[in-house]
Amino acid sequence: MSFIPFAKVSMAGKEIQFIQEVLDSGWLTTSVKTRTFEEQFADYVGVKYACAVNSCTAALHLALEAIGIGPGDQVIVPTMTFTATAEVIRYLGGHPVFTDVEYGTCLMTPEILEKAINDHPAAKAVVLVHYGGQPALMNTPGGEGIADLCLKHQIRLIEDAAHAFPARFGDRFIGSFGDATCFSFYANKPITTGEGGLIATNLEFICKRAKVMRLHGIDRDCWDRFTSQKPAWEYDVIAPGFKYNMPDVNAAIGLAQLEKAETFRQQRQRCAMFYMKELSNIPVIDLPVCIGPPEKHAWHLFPIVIKPDAPVSRNDYIALMTQKGIGTSVHYKPLHRMSFYHDFYRLDLSDFPNAERIWQGTVSLPVYPELADHELQYIVDTVKSILMPA
Ligand SMILES: Cc1ncc(COP(=O)(O)O)c(C=O)c1O
Structure with missing residues (x-):
């Protein structure tokens, strides 16, 4: 068995054809392909406007800039995320207010958000992360979802959907709930443009401002x-x-990937469902908790938690998996543990009990369309041999 990497790009569609069209056009930077990608992506998630950029980090930065986040403003973010989610607040002189997440889903829940809003009534916005591709609880019939709470408290909702395409809550796609939703098309993401990102929004002022600010603050785009x-x-x-700005060469890859997005998602779900079934009888791990129907989850990650009574530590487990030819990863060392955030904001580990418990044992297994059935079988056999030795 050759090494099974943690992530692998799937490029079986019209990528080459669309890139060739860009090369033949003689115009490599932002123009027709990028506009088409924006239109198709907006249609897909059901919003009026989209602004394509060169990373999700850029998308988050522009979205927060567009809603007016500036020096001294507080923005609520979960600790269990990649640093980009919080660093963009600092770009603008604002301050991230970190919250814990729920054990099992790694998501910010409405209860966690409500507490953060009560503790920080001056907070102007929340950046919600759909961790691992699983949509957070957005709306409830009683108006207690995250989007409901943001409306109730008049606080802006920006979503970090770097992991969550395509994902749905109820009958709507993630992208159509908050004031703006930011997607990532980095190479290991559910669909890729190589490097890339996009803001989806129903608010014209956000898209207009982001399109000006993505290109030097110039009031006319280059193509125009x-x-x-x-x-x-x-x-x-x-x-x-x-x-x-997103160049057309990247948008060309994105257009081809968009055609495959749901097929890719189904393939990742196949991996996740196999793990759920095959790993369910290992007492020393906790499986990720799926709160909605699996077909609404983007299944970007499959994070398990190795419990303290396991025969090996998380780090030894990762080393053993690597020795057996299987790549794994950790999502994430929470931000309250990163020296900048920890020291600058004088954060206390005990304020994040769930994230701490997750961090001690979390490890993500490979999930991607091209994982073959025999590779999945080899992965679960290996996990069992390490965690349930005979
Ligand atoms: C949750 C989350 N947000 C934001 C980003 C940043 O995405 P990008 O690399 O496209 O800037 C990532 C990247 O891994 C991420 O995982």
């Missing part, structure tokens, strides 16, 4: 400058913006 009658040099700079 070179195709319209108005001279290309006649433009205004309305703010000191950034250089975050």
